[in-house]
Amino acid sequence: MKEKQMIKSPLGGYNLKTSSLRELAWQVAPNLLISFRYAWAGVSYAFVTQRNFRIHAAIATIAISLGLILRITPVEMAIVTLTSALVMVLELLNTALESVVDLTVGQSYHELAKIAKDCAAGAVLISALAALLVASFILLPPLFSLIFQLGTF
Numbered sequence: 392m393k394e395k396q397m398i399k400s401p402l403g404g405y406n407l408k409t410s411s412l413r414e415l416a417w418q419v420a421p422n423l424l425i426s427f428r429y430a431w432a433g434v435s436y437a438f439v440t441q442r443n444f445r446i447h448a449a450i451a452t453i454a455i456s457l458g459l460i461l462r463i464t465p466v467e468m469a470i471v472t473l474t475s476a477l478v479m480v481l482e483l484l485n486t487a488l489e490s491v492v493d494l495t496v497g498q499s500y501h502e503l504a505k506i507a508k509d510c511a512a513g514a515v516l517i518s519a520l521a522a523l524l525v526a527s528f529i530l531l532p533p534l535f536s537l538i539f540q541l542g543t544f
């Protein structure tokens with residue numbers, strides 16, 4: 392049975408809190424499998440429509456494969472995986488935010504829409520730069536030593 396609670400907000404007014412269903416949602420996933428399917432639909436949408444997401448996915452695949460080939464330690468592997476995933480996660484959030492902004496303001500110019508989109512793009516940029524640095528620190532030394540070893544044969 393659905394339970395509703397009216398919570399007094401500190402800024403005045405009330406927030407409607409429901410224990411199980413979100414009443415304002417057009418549809419709520421009835422089970423975990425369908426939830427997963429919606430999440431996968433989001434990832435597929437980003438992959439098909441966002442060139443940057445495809446680039447990040449390709450770079451992440453290369454970085455993780457290199458890590459396996461170079462036999463870096465499990466902790467290093469975890470760091471490379473996490474930083475690569477972070478870039479893709481932020482790209483997904485950037486795509487979500489762009490959609491919400493476009494839904495709100497349509498094709499009209501709004502200074503706040505610009506701030507929202509620019510900041511979301513900035514978050515992706517910073518995570519990509521950090522991932523590049525992390526990959527350089529972890530992958531380049533063993534890669535260079537492998538190339539050096541191959542060169543000496």
Ligand SMILES: Nc1ncnc2c1ncn2[C@@H]1O[C@H](COP(=O)(O)OP(=O)(O)OP(=O)(O)O)[C@@H](O)[C@H]1O
Pocket residue numbers: 441443485489496497498499500501502504505508509512
């Ligand atoms: N409605 C708007 N009002 C004001 N500025 C906007 C608006 N829509 C987009 N812009 C500006 O145009 C830029 C590009 O918008 P767009 O929606 O293509 O985002 P993007 O980050 O370039 O997309 P992608 O991540 O797909 O490359 C934004 O970063 C923002 O500066």
